[in-house]
Amino acid sequence: MSVEADAPGPLQGLRVVELASEHAAAAGKLFADLGADVVLIEPRSGHPARAIGPFLDDDPGPERSLWWWNYNTSKRDIALDLDDPVERVILDGLVDRADIVLEAEPPGSLATRGIDRARIMAGRPELIWVSVTPFGQEGPRRLDPATDLTLMAGAGPVWSCGYDDHSLPPVRGAGNQAANVSSVHAAMAALVALVERGASGLGQHIDLNMHAALNVTTEVSTVHWLVARETVQRQTGRHALPFMTAPTQIESADGGYVVLGFPPRAASSYQSILDWLEELGLTESFPDHVVLQLAVDRGGVTITDLGRDPVAVECFNAGRDAMALIAANLGAYECFEGFQRRGIVCGILYAPEDIAHDPHFEARGFPTPVHHEDLDRTFTYPGAPVVFTGTPWRIASRAPHLDEHRAEILATLESDR
């Protein structure tokens, strides 16, 4: 497979006007890194998200927020006072030439400032307008205060995460996921509308509800309730289910962690485990190696066997226990790679700081160097979420400074006239 490095991104030619926000910044980044022209509009004082850490050298400042850097690559920036009639003309001009408007303002707040979505869309029927809000545009909760933590708690994800010990609180999944989930859904829906516009010539409004987005991103918890009215219970490092299961997250000899998959069932896997135990000198400390041999001799076990044959269950459990023993006796990476090279599912609990140094991520070019000419330094950013081999994803530029592209944006508007 070759990626055509110089080709434009798949969304080249698409014009997006994004009102700077916390909740939809990731959607704007998806568009921008895929080649769309994304113009970010900020208040003259800078958007408050510029105050979100961490910061370059741990020194806060509007141009030093790494949160801002991460979520605003490849965008151009203009600062506008939307209450100033002169500046409003600039906004109107930008919206007038846009395919998509992306915003995450509280419902009704733009209208109170004279930015009337319905009126604008009536004048531009081909415009696609995406609104991202915690609880949607309508309903009694639409203006309720919310953060990532409270959204994740109220919409289901938190209930499923935590520890076997239920005296400990359930846990929020890390990484700003309420906004991440919502932003990818906002981008998907905008592209649906864009494809549809190709046939009808018409745009439309997209109402994204973050609470709903998280609710339908909880996998087994929702399905078990809807289908069987069962309530899942959180379990350390593994799936929440209506019943407790055996641990799969194992501390390795170097203090790291690995997560095992379903224990193997194939005869060849049982043989691999036996061989590896032998190689590691662990056979003697694992009396159930005879059960593993039995599993080899009987040709493995099937899922059906597990439901009716106690010997098969013994084999299955011995496989799981042997994997746990191996994991506890090796370094986390050695264990991860060793199991996988033997065709057995295993994952390593990497910290985000490990990603850029992993040979696989490196070989695929995931760590992405981005030059900051203003600092004369180059930093490593996360790469493409999806590799388009014909129309590459790329970070065209670092996140913009406040009002950085004012002159060129105004010049574009002027030349359009």
Place this chain on the structure above:
Amino acid sequence: MTDPQGAQPRGALSGIRVCDLSGQLAGAGSTRYLAAFGAEVIRVEDPVTQGGWDIVRGAIPHVDERTGIEMGGAFNSHNVGKLGVTIDLRTEKGKDLLRSLIRVSDVVTENFAAGVFAQLGFSYEELQALRPDIIYVSNCGFGQTGPYSSFRTWGPTIQACSGLSFMTGLAGHEPAAWGYSYMDHMGANYMALGVLAAVVHRNRTGAGQWVDMSCCEAAATLTGTDILDADVNRRPKRAPGSVDSNRAEHRPMAPHGIYPASGDDEWLAIACRDDADWVALCRVTGKGWESRAEFRTAADRLAAQDELDAEVGAWTRSGDRFAMADGLIAAGVPAAVVARPEDRIEHDRVTADWGLWPEVEHPMIGRVRVDGLPVHLSRTDWVIDRPAPCLGQHNDYVMGEVLGLSREAIDALAAEGVL
């Protein structure tokens, strides 16, 4: 919803045909999304193993004691709105049928292990030979290239290898990781995004392409700020148990946590964003915290987080979680119960008003609710009203209407076991 122009609205993606060999949730979830907007998604399954490529087919949960390949509740939810055909790709006739289907499809999707589809005779080059502008989207754990491309994964493996699991837990404890396959949902979402962006591009230029998705890379972008921070600030490697994901991540907030409420395993999340939230919290609780010197400024409260959490937890412990959440929200403080499935599905005004749990009627399972979508489009909204296909349910329609085979030809293929 009616078209303002007066025309009858059609599905937003009507006219787009997807030849879908994907499964589980990481693949099936993407084409489910496309089907909800009117794409014709034809799910290709294996007759020999009765669709056993997809381990979710037939798996728990079940509506009652009945089991079997048509009874899987998750499979139904992940595959609503699709057509289903069976083709034995071990046979040359089966491969020819798939080739015919690809010729009349806009998109081919699969999430086999890396290289499997190519080994079957369906490399991207071979797909292109069948249809030059084909959009081919492959989705596997580590992508189609690189040293780990053959590694096997499922959701928790992806979440581990991308940093998501490590970051999720309480300080002083091993990582809690994620209690579900978050990345199956997000992998599916990014896969759908890949399809859609490639369709936009094809519609503009006429060119198709291969989209190679590594679910692990999609996952790693979701800890992006931390990846960037590690490089920019040369952070030393953190030890497991050194992060606390119930505390505020990137902006200072305290109190910020999940606190016990009265009752068995009942919890309340509270986040004080700023001084105004703090003052409001102090007013609601009436505990006099505002006069405590150690809690005076935001910086003080951050420094005294352990003590503050103990105080807040002592207040919440005897309260009703819903009443406390309502009181705090009314005062402007972000708060939420830790919602159980029943809370958010049966007793939540927002999800109910949204229509988030549409019902489908499955011929074997019966009437059952499934996940809806978190967006509403004002003109061409999604529709979920058809269940997952039973195995081979649409063989006649697809072979006959789509591929133009005669009744006799279809019967012959079925008799030979190709279907």
